[in-house]
Amino acid sequence: MPIETVSIVGVGLIGGSFGLALRAAGFTGRILGVSSPRTIEAALARGAIDEGRPLDQAAGQSDLIYLSQPIERILEVIPVVSRLAPSRALVTDAGSTKRRIVEQARGSFTSGALFLGGHPMAGKEQRGTERAEAHLFQDATYVLTPLEGQLPTAPIVDEFVSWIRKIGARPVVLPSAAHDRIVGWTSHLPQLVATALASSVAENVTDENSLQVAGPGLRDMTRLAESPYDVWKDILATNSANITQALDRYIEKLTELRNELPGPRISEEFEAARQLRRKLHPD
Amino acid sequence: MPIETVSIVGVGLIGGSFGLALRAAGFTGRILGVSSPRTIEAALARGAIDEGRPLDQAAGQSDLIYLSQPIERILEVIPVVSRLAPSRALVTDAGSTKRRIVEQARGSFTSGALFLGGHPMAGKEQRGTERAEAHLFQDATYVLTPLEGQLPTAPIVDEFVSWIRKIGARPVVLPSAAHDRIVGWTSHLPQLVATALASSVAENVTDENSLQVAGPGLRDMTRLAESPYDVWKDILATNSANITQALDRYIEKLTELRNELPGPRISEEFEAARQLRRKLHPD
Numbered sequence: 292m293p294i295e296t297v298s299i300v301g302v303g304l305i306g307g308s309f310g311l312a313l314r315a316a317g318f319t320g321r322i323l324g325v326s327s328p329r330t331i332e333a334a335l336a337r338g339a340i341d342e343g344r345p346l347d348q349a350a351g352q353s354d355l356i357y358l359s360q361p362i363e364r365i366l367e368v369i370p371v372v373s374r375l376a377p378s379r380a381l382v383t384d385a386g387s388t389k390r391r392i393v394e395q396a397r398g399s400f401t402s403g404a405l406f407l408g409g410h411p412m413a414g415k416e417q418r419g420t421e422r423a424e425a426h427l428f429q430d431a432t433y434v435l436t437p438l439e440g441q442l443p444t445a446p447i448v449d450e451f452v453s454w455i456r457k458i459g460a461r462p463v464v465l466p467s468a469a470h471d472r473i474v475g476w477t478s479h480l481p482q483l484v485a486t487a488l489a490s491s492v493a494e495n496v497t498d499e500n501s502l503q504v505a506g507p508g509l510r511d512m513t514r515l516a517e518s519p520y521d522v523w524k525d526i527l528a529t530n531s532a533n534i535t536q537a538l539d540r541y542i543e544k545l546t547e548l549r550n551e552l553p554g555p556r557i558s559e560e561f562e563a564a565r566q567l568r569r570k571l572h573p574d
Numbered sequence: 575m576p577i578e579t580v581s582i583v584g585v586g587l588i589g590g591s592f593g594l595a596l597r598a599a600g601f602t603g604r605i606l607g608v609s610s611p612r613t614i615e616a617a618l619a620r621g622a623i624d625e626g627r628p629l630d631q632a633a634g635q636s637d638l639i640y641l642s643q644p645i646e647r648i649l650e651v652i653p654v655v656s657r658l659a660p661s662r663a664l665v666t667d668a669g670s671t672k673r674r675i676v677e678q679a680r681g682s683f684t685s686g687a688l689f690l691g692g693h694p695m696a697g698k699e700q701r702g703t704e705r706a707e708a709h710l711f712q713d714a715t716y717v718l719t720p721l722e723g724q725l726p727t728a729p730i731v732d733e734f735v736s737w738i739r740k741i742g743a744r745p746v747v748l749p750s751a752a753h754d755r756i757v758g759w760t761s762h763l764p765q766l767v768a769t770a771l772a773s774s775v776a777e778n779v780t781d782e783n784s785l786q787v788a789g790p791g792l793r794d795m796t797r798l799a800e801s802p803y804d805v806w807k808d809i810l811a812t813n814s815a816n817i818t819q820a821l822d823r824y825i826e827k828l829t830e831l832r833n834e835l836p837g838p839r840i841s842e843e844f845e846a847a848r849q850l851r852r853k854l855h856p857d
Binding site: 412413414431432434461463465469470473474476477478480481482483484485486487488489490491492493494495496499500501502503504505506508509510511512513514515516517518519520523524527528531534535537538539540541542544545546548549552553557558560561562563564565566567568570571572 | 696697715746748752753756759760761763764768769770772775776777779782783785786788792794795796797798799800801802807810811814817818820822823824825827829831832836840841843844845849850851854
């Protein structure tokens, strides 16, 4: 039985974009939104959802339930949704860390509806359904973290994965622990590196005129520092062990560089760094 | 007497762009290039210079001599150019660090031609006259570092500064030591932060598939890591004290963040970081 009704719980940047992307990809079913009245109004205006509904009404009639709230809210709502969801339904989420969410779902989804963790590697510094875009997931990696090793074998899972492809994303299946370790390096460390850089420069280059002497490098390297803390609070809280380990290794690396300055060993670091760039941009 | 003949010594990205920018801004005099035969050929093809000449021939007939080689070459050529330059001439440079260059010039330009240190805060990861652009200096800060506190009072200096404005840059006068301290924070630290980040991720995320899980943040935060070491070698060698100090403070900041994780103090760092962004982009 195909997906006919979708509930998006938390219609912010990701949830709103998922609704717009489904429509742009040809989804003809109903899209229900569960959010604050203000957000529902904005999401209706953007065309990201068809109707706003309370969670209990929306979940009960949905084939796909898409949890796109902050991580701590997802952790709270999983046990509730596991009771509300029809046994035919697939429940998935878009939280930026996966281990805690998958653990919570393993304890809640013991029968009936299926749960599949997800993390679309897409986003921007700005938030809110007003910033939502149908193309946000275009060419993005979309990580899927099953409760057990493999994707559940069920038609509704296959259909959800085909929608991920239709909205332009690349599904990648990973264990939740592997996902959290990798994003600790590729997403959470870069954020803290940018935040610490902007904060250090602010403390040490205090003369406004001196900041005129900033080239494009500083602007690029602090762009991520615009991300608001309340987006990061839950990420840091639910992945602190991986982030701490990545920070420790990174601090070691900077300390090595500092002690080698300006010696020839630095050239090896530049080469290693350029090799990563070639892997990120193979062309 | 106005600037009629300009020599560009080292016709790479900056030197070539300076030639193209002068032409685009309406300079009608002659532009001589001093570089390797291969570079001269490319610079002529790009229209960045009118003729290639050996240094002794070019310098002797120039009103403005623009040194845009690597820093170590500028340091070597300053005493030579101080002997070759006509007493009417202004000699300036485009080196990324200024204290050592200004010291060298102070010892060499004791009479006759004037010297004025310079650093256009413009550039990109790629190098070479093939990448030169007439608009490279548009809206860029152009730091000027006189041998003594103020700009020398001479018509040729005023005329050079007016050309800097005509090519779209904003002249800012700074002591060379202040320049080097500031760029240690705003340019050299960001470079090493990006290099160390890319190198750490390369060491710790070795599985090619895992790198698919990199979001846009890692790409932005490692873009600078494409800069080749041989551009940075001289910068690190001539500003290592400032860079070491900036690295030490930055490592302290990261260590504080690491020890606070995931605590509420982190929110203050995010706020300090966002304030710097508002200063860099006041709008």
